[in-house]
Amino acid sequence: MTLEILTPDQTVYKGEVTSVTVPGALGSFEVLNNHAPIISILEDGKVIIREGKTEQIYQIKGGVVEVIDNKVIVLAEGVVT
Amino acid sequence: MANLKEVRNRIVSISSTQQITKAMKMVSAAKLKRATNAIVQLRPYANKLKDILTNLSTSLEDSTSPFIQEREPVRVLVVVVSSNRGLAGAFNANVIKTANSLIAGKYATQNQNQNVSILAIGKKGKDFYERRKYKTIGNHTEIFSDLSFENVSTVTQTIMDGFVNGDYDRVDVIYNQFKNAGMQILVTEQLLPLPRPAAKAGDAAAESRVDYILEPSQEEIVNSLIPKSIKTQLYKAVLDSWASEHGARMTAMDKATENAGDLIKSLKLSYNQARQAAITTELTEIVSGAAALSNG
Numbered sequence: 038m039t040l041e042i043l044t045p046d047q048t049v050y051k052g053e054v055t056s057v058t059v060p061g062a063l064g065s066f067e068v069l070n071n072h073a074p075i076i077s078i079l080e081d082g083k084v085i086i087r088e089g090k091t092e093q094i095y096q097i098k099g100g101v102v103e104v105i106d107n108k109v110i111v112l113a114e115g116v117v118t
Numbered sequence: 119m120a121n122l123k124e125v126r127n128r129i130v131s132i133s134s135t136q137q138i139t140k141a142m143k144m145v146s147a148a149k150l151k152r153a154t155n156a157i158v159q160l161r162p163y164a165n166k167l168k169d170i171l172t173n174l175s176t177s178l179e180d181s182t183s184p185f186i187q188e189r190e191p192v193r194v195l196v197v198v199v200s201s202n203r204g205l206a207g208a209f210n211a212n213v214i215k216t217a218n219s220l221i222a223g224k225y226a227t228q229n230q231n232q233n234v235s236i237l238a239i240g241k242k243g244k245d246f247y248e249r250r251k252y253k254t255i256g257n258h259t260e261i262f263s264d265l266s267f268e269n270v271s272t273v274t275q276t277i278m279d280g281f282v283n284g285d286y287d288r289v290d291v292i293y294n295q296f297k298n299a300g301m302q303i304l305v306t307e308q309l310l311p312l313p314r315p316a317a318k319a320g321d322a323a324a325e326s327r328v329d330y331i332l333e334p335s336q337e338e339i340v341n342s343l344i345p346k347s348i349k350t351q352l353y354k355a356v357l358d359s360w361a362s363e364h365g366a367r368m369t370a371m372d373k374a375t376e377n378a379g380d381l382i383k384s385l386k387l388s389y390n391q392a393r394q395a396a397i398t399t400e401l402t403e404i405v406s407g408a409a410a411l412s413n414g
Contacts (some may be wrong), residue, residue: 043163045267045309046156076170077333078342085189101343103170105328110166114346115268 038070038107040086042095042116047093049116050086057109058085059102074105084111122396125389129382136378142205143371146364150299153361156295160357164350165303171347173330174340183341184282184313185348193233194225195255195277195286197352199311199359200243201294202262206363207370209294209302210242213359216304217243217292235286237277239356255280265360270353277352278345281310293355294362300369302362309351312344 040057042050058067060082068075079100086093100113198217200210207367217236221229228234235253238244239261247254256276261269289310294302334341 041162043166045160045163045350047159048162062338073331074328075331075333076339077331078339101167101170101339101346103166103330104299105330111168112163112166112346114271114349 038068038072040106040109040111042097042111042113044113046115049113050093052088054086054088054109056087057111058083059111060084060097061102063099064080068102068104068109070107072107073101076101079111079113084113085088099115122389122392125385125392129385130391132378132382132385136284136375136382139371139374139378143368143375146368150361150364150368153357154296157354157357157361160350160354164354167343167347167350171340171343172326174332174336174343181337181340181344183312185272185278185310185344186314188311189271189287191225191228191283193235193286193288194223194228195235195237195289196221197237197239197277197282197289197291197355198243198247199291199365200238200240200246200356201359202241202259204242205370206367209363209366210240211296212302212304213292214243214246216306220290220292220306237273239273240359241343241360261356262360265356267349267353270356271349274349274352277310278348286310291352291355293359294366296358296361296365299365305355307351307355309348312348 038054040050040054040093041051052075056067056069058065060080061079062078065082066077079097079102081099082097084095084097086095096117097111097113098115098117100111102112103110196217198213200213204210221234225234230255235255236243236247237255237258238247239258241259244254244257244259256273258273261273277286277289281289288308290306291309292304292306295305297303
């Protein structure tokens with residue numbers, strides 16, 4: 038599935054991932070392939086991206102996530118690297 | 119015929135002016151590239167945000183978000199986006215002119231009752247309205263030296279707080295929209311209350327709408343997205359104006375360089391004519407002097 042992390046200042050991440058964990062408003066949750074369509078508010082927290090065995094972590098500042106048809110789009114207000 | 123030395127001095131002075139305008143043009147061209155880049159970077163975020171909001175727009179109709187509540191516009195805030203520096207052609211003059219006609223036209227009654235406040239982003243607009251004793255809010259001239267979403271957000275946040283507290287019932291923003299380097303379009307947009315998206319009854323897209331899982335709830339998502347969308351709107355306005363400023367300056371300086379070139383050309387012509395005339399006079403004097411001597 039593909040993941041995009043967008044902020045108003047830049048596109049932070051764009052690419053294929055195996056799974057991604059996002060800090061949802063009702064608790065952190067993981068999105069895997071063929072996840073049901075969802076729109077969720079995100080709190081400030083960590084987005085953990087896994088691709089094969091490599092793992093990448095971004096600290097985001099609140100936002101919203103949309104998952105549809107194996108496309109994950111994270112809209113964050115900012116990213117602390 | 120002009121004095122030789124005078125003309126020479128003018129040529130030197132115009133050449134150095136030309137060098138300055140040429141340098142300013144190149145600096146603006148480089149900055150313009152950065153500015154347009156920032157706009158391109160913002161676009162995917164802004165579009166996606168709008169998509170999600172329209173997707174949830176059914177609940178926007180009866181949303182309780184304070185930012186979409188229409189009120190009688192008793193007190194009005196006008197956000198004027200100008201630039202910090204001049205020498206950009208009619209860039210700042212145009213923004214201020216549009217703002218003035220908005221205040222004198224649509225908000226004439228509010229203006230009579232002293233209920234129009236100005237929030238100027240950029241020094242030129244701020245100076246103009248402070249001189250004319252308008253209520254100006256805050257000092258936002260430093261925003262262009264470090265233009266980021268976060269910095270613009272703090273300004274938007276104060277505007278939104280003022281709206282919720284009832285300091286203003288309507289917020290309009292005026293800025294130069296960036297079309298291309300040679301063209302800016304002046305735009306007046308309503309920032310608050312957020313205009314409701316036009317109802318699309320029986321829309322084909324509405325039929326095929328995906329059933330999303332919504333966390334925590336549709337209304338909470340909408341309420342959290344509305345402030346983001348307002349912040350994005352103002353950020354876009356500031357970015358657009360920034361790019362327009364450099365575009366306008368580039369064109370203005372290009373014209374100035376060209377004019378200086380023309381001026382130098384015509385000055386050189388008259389310089390050479392004056393020089394030729396001086397030589398001719400001198401020769402005539404020598405020849406007639408010699409003739410007078412040999413005759414005597």
